Amino acid sequence: MTSKLPPSAANQLWGGRFASGPAAIMEQINASIGFDQKLAMQDIAGSKVHAAMLARQGIISTADAEAITAGLDRIAEEIAHGQFTFTTELEDIHMNVEARLAVLIGEPAGRLHTARSRNDQIATDFRLWVRDALDRLDGDLKALQGALIDQAERHAGTVMPGFTHLQSAQPVTFGHHLLAYVEMIGRDRSRARDARARLNECPLGSAALAGTSFPIDRDATATALGFARPTANSLDAVSDRDFALEYLALASIISVHLSRLAEEIVIWCCDRFRFVRLSDAYSTGSSIMPQKKNPDAAELVRAKTGRVIGALTGLLVVMKGLPLAYTKDTQEDKEPVFGADETLALCLAAMTGMVGDLQPETEVMRAAADAGYATATDLADWLVRAIGLPFRQAHHVTGRIVKLAEQQGCRLGDLALADLQAIEPRMTAGVFDVLTVEASVASRTSFGGTAPERVRAAVVAARERFL
Ligand code: ARG
Secondary structure, eight states, X not given: OOOOOOTTOXXXXXXXXXXXXXXXXXXXXHOOHHHHGGGHHHHHHHHHHHHHHHHXXXXXXXXXHHHHHHHHHHHHHHHHTTOOOOOGGGOSHXXXXXXXXXXXXXXXXXXXXXXXXXXXXXXXXXXXXXXXXXXXXXXXXXXXXXXXXXXXXXXXXXXXXXXETTXXXXXXXXXXXXXXHHHHHHHHHHHHHHHHHHHOEEOTTOTTTTOOSSOOOHHHHHHHTTOSEEOSOHHHHHHOOHHHHHHHHHHHHHHHHHHHHHHHHHHHTSTTTOOEEOOGGGOBOOSSOTTOOBOHHHHHHHHHHHHHHHHHHHHHHHHTTOOSSOOGGGGGGHHHHHHHHHHHHHHHHHHHHHHHHOEEOHHHHHHHHHHTTTTHHHHHHHHHHHHOOOHHHHHHHHHHHHXXXXXXXXXXXXXXXXXXXXXXXXXXXXXXXXXXXXHHHHHOOSTTXXXXXXXXXXXXXXXXXXX
């Protein structure tokens, strides 16, 4: 089963020029099989398509191509069943597969590498992998949107304080707040689509860096692998890792969005807010303080953003000084991407679960919205509408009224009409209609606003746009 080299050989693939094998430490620093074995299926798919093309173009015989295909299928099965032994001696996924192919089918295996190089091979494999990752990511993002939209629908009319500077600003609805995240994630999904379209060109056939003298058909291999077209410049194709950087930039932005929501969840369920209750399923207790229920999942989602942004920064630094064309530096592209992918999948699953389980404490939220003079803007707007004050003047009058309420230790709606009239004589009892938090949110019917009827319509629209 093991793809072992004859012990004396310097290297099966380039041994001709070499008298001895690598130093142990060289093998260790050079080998990528520990992580690029994740690309096995992409590598095999690329090789099968390449072999078939070589045969169609008369570059290798049909019999050889058939033997290669059968051997590669068998290797895919061995790998799928955990029966394949990856070895560091064989450095990377390409050589592990090819060496095993040689064991399985003999001489024809040596013809597979005609008109290609590991440089265009890895560029192709990795693009295929990132493409799949983007597709998986889209599904995970959609699931989170679904959970947010369901909660938004349940709480289209649930009033909470809206904040600016984390100070009570104006009442909003919890549903409206959650739909803000649906928009963010919608943009993330659109970024993923853009990245996928740009990524979807096939480097295979660029060979080492300059193209090849064999009469290959790059359109055929590109199409067979689901790419829109072959890459246009061989030097660019073997050295470009923009697609990995874009993936990590996207992953970073998504992580930032998740982190912001995680931070809000932490705030919402802290003692002083108590806006939401986190389910037991997404909290932990304390080993010493029996009263505790901690939002660990939210905190970890917030924290793991660091890893993802670190991965982006790391790869940007790897790439920044690289001359054309391929250099081994780019082998360092995979672990950050694999790591970010794993982290993101975990965080998205945890966040989707948390959002689905969130129990808003609607009375607490409403009371908080009612407590912070959050309808002061409604009062100012009323002064504009009902008695024709310029907004600036209305703002000033309202400020004096808020100060009065503060002095009396009451809400705006609890003030006596006579007291209001002492500040602005044209005031009427009609003003009290706009001072409740319910009236305030209900009045904000402008497109994109927080009125419950708007939020219900936005829920319907979001389902149509995103789910
Ligand atoms: N393992 C290599 C990588 O990930 C594959 C390409 C190696 N090419 C080379 N010329 N050494 O980049």
